[in-house]
Amino acid sequence: MTTSNTPPGDVDPAVREELARLRDSIDNIDAAVVHMLAERFKCTQQVGHLKAKHQLPPADPAREARQIARLRTLAENAKLDPAFAEKFLNFIIAEVIRHHESIAEDTINGAAPTAPGQTTRM
Numbered sequence: 001m002t003t004s005n006t007p008p009g010d011v012d013p014a015v016r017e018e019l020a021r022l023r024d025s026i027d028n029i030d031a032a033v034v035h036m037l038a039e040r041f042k043c044t045q046q047v048g049h050l051k052a053k054h055q056l057p058p059a060d061p062a063r064e065a066r067q068i069a070r071l072r073t074l075a076e077n078a079k080l081d082p083a084f085a086e087k088f089l090n091f092i093i094a095e096v097i098r099h100h101e102s103i104a105e106d107t108i109n110g111a112a113p114t115a116p117g118q119t120t121r122m
């Protein structure tokens with residue numbers, strides 16, 4: 001593997017162009033990921049309110065196990081490391097559970113509800 005630190009000015013223009021093209025795609029994908037995550041959190045906020053209202057536990061390990069199994073299969077089919085997919089889902093779900101707990105606490109304390117998309121109160 002070459003690890004030489006070529007100064008930016010010395011890079012072949014064709015290489016520079018290809019890098020810029022790939023980075024444009026990466027930026028588009030990152031934007032899509034952010035928008036999809038925002039939509040997912042809008043759904044989970046509603047789940048959090050529903051669970052709090054009906055005194056359901058924030059976490060549902062059986063549902064998580066099904067999600068992980070499904071995502072690992074999707075990842076394998078998409079040639080994505082299933083262990084990474086599982087870690088990523090667990091990371092997101094941990095944040096969701098934190099939100100659910102906070103909504104449940106606020107519901108018990110009669111705090112003002114958070115606005116859609118807002119995860120913490122001002």
Ligand SMILES: O=C(O)C(=O)C[C@]1(C(=O)O)C=C[C@@H](O)C=C1
Pocket residue numbers: 044047048058059060061063064067092093096097100
């Ligand atoms: O489906 C639920 O019950 C949720 O609360 C959503 C969600 C998720 O983010 O997908 C989060 C926590 C649960 O442990 C399982 C799944």
